[in-house]
Amino acid sequence: MDLNETLKTIFERKSVRNFIDGNISYTKLELIVKAGMAAPSAVDKRPWEFIIIKDKNILKELAEVLPYAKMAEFAQAGIVVCGDINRQHNGKNSSYWVQDCSAATENILLAVESLGYGAVWTALFPYPDRVKPVVEILNLPNHIIPLNFIPIGIPSGIDLPKDKFNPKQIHREKW
Numbered sequence: 001m002d003l004n005e006t007l008k009t010i011f012e013r014k015s016v017r018n019f020i021d022g023n024i025s026y027t028k029l030e031l032i033v034k035a036g037m038a039a040p041s042a043v044d045k046r047p048w049e050f051i052i053i054k055d056k057n058i059l060k061e062l063a064e065v066l067p068y069a070k071m072a073e074f075a076q077a078g079i080v081v082c083g084d085i086n087r088q089h090n091g092k093n094s095s096y097w098v099q100d101c102s103a104a105t106e107n108i109l110l111a112v113e114s115l116g117y118g119a120v121w122t123a124l125f126p127y128p129d130r131v132k133p134v135v136e137i138l139n140l141p142n143h144i145i146p147l148n149f150i151p152i153g154i155p156s157g158i159d160l161p162k163d164k165f166n167p168k169q170i171h172r173e174k175w
């Protein structure tokens with residue numbers, strides 16, 4: 001089957017946890033975040049906020065406190081995707097920000113792949129033991145909740161895409 005560039009990127013996307021030395025410019029990181037901001041959101045509220053991190057000391061500190069983000073110490077950058085609970089659809093007691101920021105995160109992961117970099121989604125929310133240290137390290141205000149942390153780097157080539165297609169999970173017309 002002849003695939004277009006978008007489908008190639010989707011099928012090549014993988015969780016990259018192994019990086020080699022290199023540099024990713026702020027220009028590229030802002031382009032990646034711009035892709036995140038192109039995601040859909042409930043009633044177009046766009047409750048997302050993004051923190052781009054290139055400081056190796058902050059990346060190391062996050063790697064030390066987050067149980068599933070140890071690879072961040074070796075990444076060139078990271079993006080923390082946050083939700084502004086005051087700006088989401090249906091007010092601050094809603095949970096639309098999670099869906100909206102998840103859509104933005106997937107766009108970020110696809111943009112990273114399309115640029116030849118590697119990344120992995122590491123969950124923060126809803127785990128207080130992960131959210132709290134990130135809030136403290138990054139000095140987040142009370143109305144901003146970190147959803148995930150995405151270490152980004154130059155992939156070593158060790159991590160490979162997986163074929164996750166399972167026709168048994170497709171139902172037609174009815175269950």
